Amino acid sequence: MMAVNMERFVSEAKGNGLRALREIKAGEVIHSCEPYAFCIAKDFLKTACQSCLKRGESLSRCSQCKTARYCSAQCQKQAWPDHKRECKYLKRLQPRIPTDSVRLVARIIFKLLSQSESDQEELYSIVEHQSHLADMSEEKKEGLRHLCTTLQVYLGEENHDLSQLPPGLDPISLLARVTCNCFSISDGELQDVGVGLYPSMPLLTHDCQPNCVMIFEGKRLTLRAVRLIRPCEELTISYTDILATSKERRSHLQEQYHFLCQCTRCSTEDKDCDMLAGEKTAWTSLRDAIPHLEQLQSEQRWEELLKESQALLHRYTDVVPDRNALTLLLYYSDPHPSRAVELLRVGKLQHYQGRLEEAQGSFTQAYDIMKVTHGTAHALTNEVSRKLSECQAELGRV
Secondary structure, three states: OHHHHEEEEEEOOOEEEEEEOOOEOOOOEEEEEOOOEEEEOHHHOOOEOOOOOOEOOOOEEOOOOOOOEEOOHHHHHHHHHHHHHHHHHHHHHOOOOOOHHHHHHHHHHHHHOOOOOOOOOOOOOHHHOOOOHHHOOHHHHHHHHHHHHHHHHHHHHHHHHHHHOOOOOOHHHHHHHHHHHOEEEEOOOOOEEEEEEOOOHHHOEEOOOOOEEEEEEOOEEEEEEOOOEOOOOEOEEOOOOOOOOHHHHHHHHHHHHOOOOOOHHHHOOOOHHHHOOOOHHHHHHHHHHHHHHHHHHHOOOHHHHHHHHHHHHHHHOOOOOOOOOOOOOOOOOOOOHHHHHHHHHHHHHHHHOOOHHHHHHHHHHHHHHHHHHOOOOOHHHHHHHHHHHHHHHHHHHO
């Protein structure tokens, strides 16, 4: 699929990139792949399966390290090739657990040292990944050195094996590469549950109005077009939160990825005035309330979430215009997976409150977006379809 849809190229302005080999329609799958290496985020080690990433409260635990968890014997068997070498290190460090980046780099090292594992079929190998060490601040380098020490403690007696790594892939260089080139693995509702290295995907360049999105099912990454892409057009994704202002986006991209975004939206500061419209004290209060609302949502405390959200909207409707980004997802390019997920959440709340016609409208909008961003076979798209059918059935009985 990779060779049919896209190819690697080099431009004077941006360097390495990926471009379309043919016309690609909105909603088409451009590429799909498993990670070279991945790990579960530390916060989800107790609730996410180490193999398929499904969430659950009663997962089976690895009898040796007591850290890895699985939803079935089949998943445990499938995960064993990646887990068998790290298991003894996790066991030795208990109850301490290394950071996500340290555990991920250790898994990459295990694969690099195994002659049977290779990324040579990729368009962009790990050896070619940029580390940007020369561009990093001294403070950031010091942070990497600290992680490197943690990695060495984690690997313990097998540190001597590191001399067998390919040239240029010493531990600190690998940690730097992971920082710049790995991707957060998100669940259906776009909550980050892991981190993975997909060697060819760092070739995708950034744009604040991208023509592609990445969607995950388990740890499998799927790259989809969100609008018509012409032959030889560069493939882009967004590396950052597009609801941030131009200044905030540029600052994050410079700090994390070491480039200054020159896209149209950043260069013209398009929509920044609308984003910050209204009284500053009002929209900053809304912004500061978001973490609490997200906590309520993660705990599925729907009544409290609805009550507090309505109170905030009632309080600030007159002082924060409708065009403010904190009251409407107006600034997500349409279709955008985040907008679809928010519409699904709104639809669930409306359905719970018995507002069936409104819920039907929200689910319909979510489904129309997800057909493009997720595809009709994705588990979340199927959930929206079921919710929509439930609403239609209930409306038919009213």
